Amino acid sequence: MPPSKRAHKVKNTTVQSSLDGQEETESVISQTKSEHRNIYYRLYTKEGPLESNNPIFSNDPFISRISSKSVRPPHTAASLKKCICKIEDVEGPQMGALYSSLSEREPLEDSARLVLRGNSESEPGPGSSEVDPIILVVDKGAAEKRPKPASNTGSNELPTWNSEREYIYYRLYDDDSEAISKTSFDENDSSLGRIDIFTIPPPHTVASLKNRLVHVEEVSSQNVQLLENEDGEVTLNDDDALTLLTDDVPGSNEDRPMVFTYTQTAPDKTTTPEIPSFSKRLKATGGWVVNARKSDASLRTGRRDVITSLAKDVKCSRSMTGQGGCHAGKFPDSWGQNKFTFNLDNILQQLEPIPDKQGTTGDAPQIAIRKTCKALSSVIAGVERLQISQTKSEHRNIYYRLYTKEGPLESNNPIFSNDSFISCISSKSVRPPHTAASLKKCICKMEGVEGLENCALYSSLSEREPLDDSARLALRGNSEPGPGSSKVDPVIFVVDKDTAEKRPKPANNPGSKELPTWNEQQYVYYRLYDDDSEAVSKTSFDESDTSLGRIDIFTIPPPHTVTSLKDRLVHVEGVAGSDVQLYKTEDGEVTLNDGDAIDLLSDDFPGLNEDQPIVFTYTRKAPGQTMASGIPIFSRRLTAKGNWAGAKLDATWHSMKTGEIFQTDGVQITFRLAMSE
Incomplete structure (x- = not known):
């Protein structure tokens, strides 16, 4: 008998030794x-x-x-x-x-x-x-x-992919500031986007993630960058590997996104003209499926997805299959050293044991990660909210005021009903890395100002020198107040006068009356004199003392020196800029020099008190020079008997409030409001 047949016969003999070979034969076939x-x-x-x-x-x-x-x-x-x-x-x-x-x-x-x-x-x-x-x-x-x-007519009968979706979160910026992401999922934070890690083709490197984001956001692939976080201090290199299947990858948490920056018009190349500008937002109010198949890009009900995969964020002090009792859990290091507790018995009672290969559950049940996460989510929900709240608080408001060299400039987005020169932006709107240049670009974009090279940024009203464009700014966090963290001491943005005049007029804001009131006004008091004696000040506020005027300290552009105060008073009083002088007190013994600094945010500067004003003198006719013919002499006084927001209707008109005093030359003229044309 040939060996092969003999071997086959032996194998059959072995099979027949159990229930005539039926069960073991089925086992061999099944195993094969x-x-x-x-x-x-x-x-x-x-x-x-x-x-x-x-x-x-x-x-x-x-x-x-x-x-x-x-x-x-x-x-x-x-x-x-x-x-x-x-x-x-x-x-x-x-x-x-x-x-x-x-x-x-x-x-x-x-x-x-x-x-x-x-x-x-x-x-x-x-x-x-x-x-x-x-x-x-x-x-x-x-x-x-x-x-x-x-078309697959049976696609509705297919099972659902129930694996927890994991995303890479990123914040989108163009040249100037944050931009609306096409993958945004929170209507209150439109620059925050996310993509499913399974949509990123291998090899998983910074370059492949960049390519995916370029495709998703439909931007030019030139001059794009990925930064590790919103601080913008660490740029990711194209060859860097990204371990997207782990828990320690940049952008794995919604509250710590990566930063994706792009240039709107790259050198010698512009964005594809077929790509429209997506400036309006729609929120899905229901689900929608294309070709009976839900895709990652299809509309979904507008809600925030809940991530329950807490097992990767929580470290327990002992095995989940141990005996009962109350055991301590620990936050990841990034959460600090706070601790919380959970009752292991209560958690185990919520979990279904998973049978082993023999069909028995055993003394210590094996616990599925998904079920563990579901049980833990209710225990540490408050802790998770606290973590997100603490991290998101790293973003803060940056308050700023606008000026030309002559005085304050109205903001397109005022935040107070009675002070249209102050506004604020969120630090997340500023493109990382946070430098003076990136903050200037962001404010210019918000305010419709062109010509960045003609603008100067001061970190405070008290600063005498503008910031270098390369200066790094601490714009996040509230532990150590950075520039612009206070309404009283905002960032100062001084723009060129010609540039300011070219910007489009802001749309009339019907909700401006609903804005809060600014109650932090502080003044510099001064007494006005011409060649001969006291003169009627255009900013007088006491009809029995018309030469006493005052200006709000926030209307004086930086740097705060005698020169800038002089320039402001010349503009306000409408006098010639030659032969003007400032004296420290009404004694007239101390002349203030042009280069002297004035600390207007302190409690000790000349003109702080109404009863101790500084003195501002001017010459009606300087030697060899006459006053500009276009500046009339305003010798008559008018007192406003009502309120009128004329400046909001036409910038060439004054607004007025009841009780305010106006100076006039007595000549009646008629003009038509710009809005009535």
């Missing part, structure tokens, strides 16, 4: 069939995910699977590529790149042998899990040529 397994895979081009012709989930059309028996032996990377390309109708498998995992940085060589059969838990082969499938990156041109798949 089990050597074939499913191979899960995802399709990509270099720009992002590619829909499969044979999706296996109703809400994720980019993942599919084949049986290992469909792959022609020997099982190599080349034979697996050919098989997938045939099923997906993709030509040119030699142009595709196969990665054994999402985390791999290099594609497989075509000759690489793959373990595609068997279900060994100790050594699972490539593609054995939906969570970590094989990746096939195909040529974009080949992907576009493949025939469109027939």
Whole structure:
């Protein structure tokens, strides 16, 4: 008898020793069939995910699977590529790149042998899990040529992909400030976007993430940058690897996003003209499915997704399968050293034991991560809210005032009803890294001011020198107040007068009456004199003392010197700028020099008190020079009997309030309001 037949006979004899061989025969066949397994895979081009012709989930059309028996032996990377390309109708498998995992940085060589059969838990082969499938990156041109798949009428019957979605969060900035992200999910924070990590093609590097964001946001690929966080101090290099399947990757938390910056008009290249400007926002009020298949880009009810995968954020002091009792948990290091407690028995009672291979649960139940997270979420919900609140508080308001060299300039976005020269922006609106130049660009954009080179930024009203464009600014956090953290001491933005005149007039704000009132007014008091004696001041506030005037300290542009105060008074009083002088007191013994600094934010500066004003003198006719013919002499006084917001209707008119005193030359003239034309 030939050895092969003898061996076969022995094998049959062994099988017959148990219930006439029936049960053991079925076991052998079952074990042999089990050597074939499913191979899960995802399709990509270099720009992002590619829909499969044979999706296996109703809400994720980019993942599919084949049986290992469909792959022609020997099982190599080349034979697996050919098989997938045939099923997906993709030509040119030699142009595709196969990665054994999402985390791999290099594609497989075509000759690489793959373990595609068997279900060994100790050594699972490539593609054995939906969570970590094989990746096939195909040529974009080949992907576009493949025939469109027939409509799958049974797609509604497919199961749902229930794996917890994980995102990369990022904040979007253009040249000047924050921009509206096309992937924004919070209507109150439109520059914050996110993308599913499974939409990023391998290899997972900064370069591949950049390419994906360029495609999603539809911006030019030139001059784009990724910064590690909103501080903007660490720039990520294109070759840096990103371990997106771990818990320690930039942008993994919503409250600590990465920063993605782009240039609106790159050198010698502009954004594709077919791409429209998306300036209006719509909020989905319900779900919507295209082709009976939910995709990651389809509309979803406008709500904030709840992330329950807390197991990766919480470290327990002992194993979850231990005995009961009250045990301490610990925040991650980034949360500080605070502690909280939870009752292990109560958590275990909420979990269903998972049977082992023998069908028994055992004394210590095995706990699924998902169920553990669900149980823990209710315990530390308050803690999570506290963490998010504390982190988001790193963003703060930056208060600023606008000026030309002659005086204050109205803001397009005032925050007080009685002071239209002060406004504020959020620190998140300023493009990182936070420098004087980036803050200037942001304010210019908000205020419609062109010509950044003609602007000066002062960190405070008390500063004598403007900031260098490269100066780094602490614009986040409230522990050590940075520039602009106070309404009383805002950042100061001085723009060129011609530039200010060219900016478009702000739209009339019908809600301005609803704004709060600014109650921090403080004045410099002065007495006005011409060549001969006291003169009637245009800012007088006491009809029995018309030469006593006052100006709000916040109307004086920096730097706060005698020169800037003089310039402001010349402008307010409408007098010639030559032969003007300031004296410290009415004694007239101490002349203030032009270069002297005046600390207007202190409690000790000349003119602080009404009964101790400074003295401002001017010459009606300087030697060899006459007063400008366009400046009339205002010798008559008018007292306002009502309120009128004329300046809001036409900038060439004055607004007035009841009791205010106006000086006039007595000549009656008639003009038409600009709005009435």
